[in-house]
Amino acid sequence: MNLFKMVHQNEFQAVVLAGGKGSRMTELTAGKPKCLLPIANMPMIWYPLKLLEQSNFAETIVIVSDAVKVDVVAAIDKLNLTIKTDVIGIPDAEDIGTADSIRFIHDKIHSDFVVISSDLIANIDISETLNLYRKHNASITALILQTPKTPEDFVQPGPKSKQKPERDLIGIDRETGRIVFLASASDFEETINMPNKLLKKHSDFIVHSKLLDAHLYVINKWVLNFLIHRKNFNTLKGELLPYIVKKQLDKPNTSMDDKNASVVKMDIKKDIFQFAVEKPLDNLIRNMSAFNDHITDMDDAYHGDIIRCYAHIINGKCGLRANTLQMYSLANAIVDKWFDLKKDEVSLSNISPTATVKSSQVQNCIIDENSLISEKTSLKQSYISNNVIVNPKTRISKSIIMSNVTIKERCVIENCIICNDCTIEEETELKDCLVGANHIVPPGSHHTREVLTDIDRLMEI
Numbered sequence: 001m002n003l004f005k006m007v008h009q010n011e012f013q014a015v016v017l018a019g020g021k022g023s024r025m026t027e028l029t030a031g032k033p034k035c036l037l038p039i040a041n042m043p044m045i046w047y048p049l050k051l052l053e054q055s056n057f058a059e060t061i062v063i064v065s066d067a068v069k070v071d072v073v074a075a076i077d078k079l080n081l082t083i084k085t086d087v088i089g090i091p092d093a094e095d096i097g098t099a100d101s102i103r104f105i106h107d108k109i110h111s112d113f114v115v116i117s118s119d120l121i122a123n124i125d126i127s128e129t130l131n132l133y134r135k136h137n138a139s140i141t142a143l144i145l146q147t148p149k150t151p152e153d154f155v156q157p158g159p160k161s162k163q164k165p166e167r168d169l170i171g172i173d174r175e176t177g178r179i180v181f182l183a184s185a186s187d188f189e190e191t192i193n194m195p196n197k198l199l200k201k202h203s204d205f206i207v208h209s210k211l212l213d214a215h216l217y218v219i220n221k222w223v224l225n226f227l228i229h230r231k232n233f234n235t236l237k238g239e240l241l242p243y244i245v246k247k248q249l250d251k252p253n254t255s256m257d258d259k260n261a262s263v264v265k266m267d268i269k270k271d272i273f274q275f276a277v278e279k280p281l282d283n284l285i286r287n288m289s290a291f292n293d294h295i296t297d298m299d300d301a302y303h304g305d306i307i308r309c310y311a312h313i314i315n316g317k318c319g320l321r322a323n324t325l326q327m328y329s330l331a332n333a334i335v336d337k338w339f340d341l342k343k344d345e346v347s348l349s350n351i352s353p354t355a356t357v358k359s360s361q362v363q364n365c366i367i368d369e370n371s372l373i374s375e376k377t378s379l380k381q382s383y384i385s386n387n388v389i390v391n392p393k394t395r396i397s398k399s400i401i402m403s404n405v406t407i408k409e410r411c412v413i414e415n416c417i418i419c420n421d422c423t424i425e426e427e428t429e430l431k432d433c434l435v436g437a438n439h440i441v442p443p444g445s446h447h448t449r450e451v452l453t454d455i456d457r458l459m460e461i
Contacts, residue, residue: 012130012218013111014052014060018045018072018118019093019101021065025325027158027451031420031437033068035118036075037328038402040335041366041383043075044322048116052083055126059084061108062118063101065093097234099227106228113224115236117215121331122319123338126216129312132177133218136302139276140223140244141310142179143216144170144208148318154333156326157417158434158451166324168213172311173205179309180205182213182245184238197249201303213237214319226275241309247272248307276306325434329417332383332400352386368403385420408443 022034029037035045045062052060064072066089073087090096090104102115112133114126122145133141169192171181180202181194192207215237223244227233233240252273302308318338322328351357352369361378368386373379376392385403390396394411401407401418408426417434418424424435425443435441436453 011111012057013109013113014057015102015105015109015113015115016045016048016052016060016062016118017098017101017115017215018062018064019090019096020118020323021094022323024323025328027325027434027436027453028328028417028419030453032402033065033071035064035072036068037322038383038385038400039121039322039328039331040339041368041385043079044121045072045076045118046079046081047121048118049076049079049081049083049085051120051122051124051126052114052116053081055130057083057114059086061085061105062087063093063105064089066091097239098236099233099240102224102236103227103231106224109221109224112221113219115215115217115219117321117323119322120214120216120319121322121335121338122214122317124314124317124319128314129216130218132310132312136308136310137220137278138218138310139220139307140179140241141218141312142241143214144311144313145212145214145319146315146317147210147212148320148330148334150330151333154330155415155432156329157415157432157449158325159449161326167209168211169207169209170211170213170311171202171205171207172313173202175204177310177312178202178248179245179311180248181207182242185209195249201249211313212319212321215321217241222275222277226272229275244272244307245309247276248305248309250307251304252306273306278306333398391426402437 018035020034022029025034036043039047049060060083062072062076062085064087069087069089076085076087086108088105090101093101126143129141129143132138167185169181169183169185170179172178173180180198217236227240233243253271320327320331322331350365351367352371354369355367355371355373357367357373358375359373359377359379362373363380365379365382365384367373367384370386371384371388373384373390374392377390378395379390380397382396382399382401384401387404388401389406391407391409393409394407396407396413398415399413399418402420404421405418405424407413407424408428410427411424412429413424414431416430416432419435419437419439421438422435423440424430425441425445427444428441429446430441431447432449433447434451436451439453441452
């Protein structure tokens with residue numbers, strides 16, 4: 001057994017952030033928590049939990065909104081995963097940031113830890129990410145993925161959107177692999193002004209705009225201690241991480257050793273280097289070692305930096321974050337190429353034993369428990385959730401049908417997302433459409449590239 005692939009007990013804890021309300025995909029989340037949206041008929045949260053389980057994590061903390069905690073616990077209990085989950089409900093979790101969520105549960109974190117977003121869909125091994133963190137005793141190590149390629153025939157249900165996908169700007173030092181710059185492309189108009197201090201210290205780095213920050217971070221315990229103290233940070237990706245990355249350029253304030261220095265002026269309590277203190281043994285080992293992370297000079301390893309952030313880029317494998325309608329649709333379109341769900345222990349067959357399928361024209365579909373597929377129906381390349389009723393003489397292709405949906409006779413549904421508790425009346429034709437939760441589509445309706453929903457359900461209260 002490769003010992004480097006094992007996660008030793010108490011070395012790392014894991015935290016799954018699943019409290020987000022899906023503000024960029026409200027058409028889907030108006031009737032179901034984002035972390036429970038089905039992707040290939042598996043709740044979204046299954047994917048990060050499975051990733052942690054495959055990486056030998058025995059347990060994890062799952063942060064959710066207190067309002068949906070019961071639903072999330074019930075859904076996880078059905079997944080037959082071996083990883084133990086401690087589901088923590090946070091009041092008003094939808095309205096607080098990711099850093100706030102971590103701060104809320106800080107008393108449960110006693111070691112370095114891994115944070116992973118519930119919308120990360122990737123079948124990868126993060127052992128090398130952990131090894132990179134271990135190798136450099138890093139402050140933060142971020143997992144970076146290749147941006148997934150969209151199939152040429154992929155069409156997102158709903159109106160054509162001109163909205164550009166969110167892009168990360170990730171500056172990585174060529175020689176050391178250090179993250180030296182981190183921002184969102186939306187923060188800049190045309191040009192990016194780099195600080196002279198950065199250009200002087202890291203003269204050879206690349207700013208990547210086509211890589212994906214996976215929102216999986218290995219974080220040193222001292223960063224959490226700092227986060228607890230500095231309550232002005234609300235988010236990890238947007239606020240805390242760029243701050244930590246920028247602080248790599250600074251050095252501890254040596255004036256703190258001056259007994260005559262003014263404590264009031266220095267405001268020592270807010271200085272990050274009061275938290276970023278290396279263990280004496282780690283410093284001794286490095287001083288005795290010949291290791292150096294650079295060859296351009298004879299300076300000490302890491303140039304004496306106490307704060308060190310790294311990027312682990314996984315090449316040749318793709319992943320995505322299902323945090324927009326487009327990415328959610330894409331995940332359902334290509335996830336079968338990343339996961340062998342047919343052979344997984346939670347999905348031994350495409351059709352649940354409790355489903356009733358009377359049609360002989362079902363191709364490449366997954367049909368969940370207690371669903372009824374009538375005779376004289378045709379289903380192709382679709383995901384049918386639980387308690388769905390499909391009446392005779394109906395054709396469904398390349399679609400996602402969520403739970404408790406009723407589709408009446410003689411309907412044609414192509415490349416659509418039908419959210420939970422909908423009713424599609426007879427002789428309806430839908431192509432490239434999204435139907436919101438609890439919506440009733442009148443009989444004989446014909447719609448193409450539309451969002452059909454009650455506008456009141458999408459309004460934020």
